[in-house]
Amino acid sequence: MLQIKTIIPRSYQNEIFETSKEKNTIAVLPTGTGKTVNAMMLTVYRLNKIQGSRAIIVSPTKPLCQQHFRTFLENTTIDKNEISLLTGAIKQDSRLDLYKISRIIIATPQTVKEDLSKGIVSLKDVSLLVIDEAHRAIGNYAYTFLTKRYIEESEFPRILALTASPGGSKQKIDEICKNLSIEAIEIRTEEDIKEYIQEKNVKWLKIDLPDSLKQINSLIRSVYKEKLKDLRNIGYTKPVAIINKKDLISLQIDFRKKLGAKNPSAYYGISLTALLLKIDYASELLETQGLVSLKEFWNKLKEDKTKAARNILNIRQIQxxxxxxxxxxxxxxxxxxxxxxxxxxxxxxxxxETSKIIVFANYRTTIDEIISFLNEEEKVNAIKLIGQKSGLTQKEQMSVVKNFEEGSPNVLVTTSIGEEGLSINSATMAIFFDSTPSEIRNIQRAGRVARIRAGKIIFLLTNDTREIGYYWVAKRKENVMRKTLKQMQEKSLDDF
Structure with a gap:
């Protein structure tokens, strides 16, 4: 009989477990509060109840899958020969053998999707599907396909979805619940389970741009405002003062749709909106990142062969x-x-001296600048964690995290790769070098700190810029998400 070894479930974990035994459930819990424990509890229950059945746990990245694999192996009585970690790196023939002998399969959803599409795996005897980082279950992401096939094929389906942040609108939450065949919602906020979590001291610092940077920004913004007026020439009537990036992107999409009709103004409109978006981006880089990131943008613009880029570089204020x-x-x-x-x-x-600090930044160039600047200090040993596209393999990412946790580095500077899922238990402070309007990313970032001991979260916000707005947009979305989920939890999903 399969058992959990040493973990004693908390009261809210028991409550979620009781619901998830009977219904397909999405559990929304703050990062670092034991969502994986609920996955283990339900896995043990289902495999014991339905003899000869299997469980599949899917997580979006190889490092996350490896974390779950270790957690299950160390905290349950599963035989090491009956649990498998499957990723695309394992040859298909070997995966087929592992599917046959494993009671617990931990895999990336893309791997399982590929194997289902090729007919080398059956979900008929799978009694539990656990979906980690369930907020990804939108659009054409593999979770949607996998869930549909699972519900169709399994003789005894049960789904447990896990996330810290499903989204800031009822529409998005509804989409996730529909895509994952969810029947019940269990949400616990930090306030709900405060007796179990460490205190977080949150503050934000508003920082003024110096006159030298304001001078550059004034030149960039003057061009932006001047070019916005040209939108009137192609019939765009929205007042210039309230046009934002979202409007420009939407307008550009509309112009692209008109290309097939050989509309002469469409070509001009596409070029103009591209120019405006690039200029606005330059301003954002200066406001939120600094001069090095802006210089890199100017250099890329010089290499850009588009008409919009050429037009920008010919403008006196830009020069x-x-x-x-x-x-x-x-x-x-x-x-x-x-x-x-x-x-x-x-x-x-x-x-x-034992503090471990995480710094979040959106841009690789900024991260390199931060690390170089911080490492000028004798007491600082800063290292970076970046994604595969920027140069680190998933194995190297895990090595960086382990080095930060156990070694001499005391500052980890990371892009969004450090926001989701990776277990970084030692961090005592998180600093948001820049802001994001995404409530999901904000929640994920904040969840990296104060897991074992009390911690601090500091937002660095450039005064009188879009960063202030980004901060409050994310906070509003977060509040809407919690309110919506609480309301949905009190009803059956059929009423939504």
Whole structure:
């Protein structure tokens, strides 16, 4: 008989377990509060109840799958020969053999989808499908296909979906629940389970741009405002003062649809909106990242062969902005966020030499600049965690995390790859170098800290810029998500 070894479930985990035994359930819990325990509890229950059946646990990345594999192996009595970790790196013939002998299969959804499509695996005897990071179950992501096939083929289907953040709108939550055949929602907020979690001290610092950076931004914004007026020439009537990035993207899509009709204004419209989006992006980089990221953008623009890029580089104010960017970098000028970031980290490490700090940033260039700047300090040992597209394999990513957890590095600077799922238990402080309007990413970022001991979260926000808006947009979406989920939990899904 399969059993869980040493873990004693918490009260909310028992409550979720009781629901998930009877209904396909999505469990929404703060990061680091034991969603995997619920996966283990239900797996043990289903495999014991339905003899000869199997369980499949799917998670979006190989590092996450490896974490689950270790957790199940260490915390249940499953024989090591009856649990398998399947990824695309394992040859198909070997995967087929592992499917046959394994009671518990942990895999990426893409791997299972491929094997289902080729007919080398059957879901007939699978009594439980656990879906990790369930907020990904939108559109054509593999979770949707996998769930549909599972419901159709399994003789005794049961689904447990796990996430910290399904989304900030009822429409998105409804889509996820529909795609995963969810029948019940179980949500617990940090307030609901505060007796079990460490305290987080959250604060945000508003940082003013220096006059030198404001001068460059003024040049960029003057071009942006001037070019916005040209939209009137092609019939766009929305007031210039309230046009935003979302409007421009939507407008560009509309123009592309008109290309087939040989509409002359469509070509001009596409080029104009592309120009506006690039100029707005330059302004955003300056406001939120700094001069090095802006310089890289200017360099890429010079390599860009599009008409929009050529037009931008021919504008006098842009040429002046490029020259000023170069001069300021040569004079050692940096975005004030960098100096404040260094001061915060120096103070934290002075007060507690064992502190482990995570810094989140959206751009690879910024991460390299942060690490170089921080490592000028004797007490700081900063390393970076980036995604596969930027140069680290999944194996290397796990090695970086392990080094941060167990080794001498005390600062981990990471892109979005460090936000989702990876277990980083030692972090005592998280600093958001830049903001995101995504409630999911904000929740994921905050979940990396204060897992074992109390922690701090600090937002660095450039004053009077879009970053302030991003912060409040994400907070509003987060509040809407929690309110919506609580309401949905109180009803049956058939009423939605």
């Amino acid at each position: 002046e902005a490029i020259s000023l960017t170069k001069d300021l970098i040569e004079n050692g000028v940096k975005h004030p966020k960098l100096h404040i970031l260094k001061d915060i980290i120096k103070k934290e490490l002075y007060q507690n």
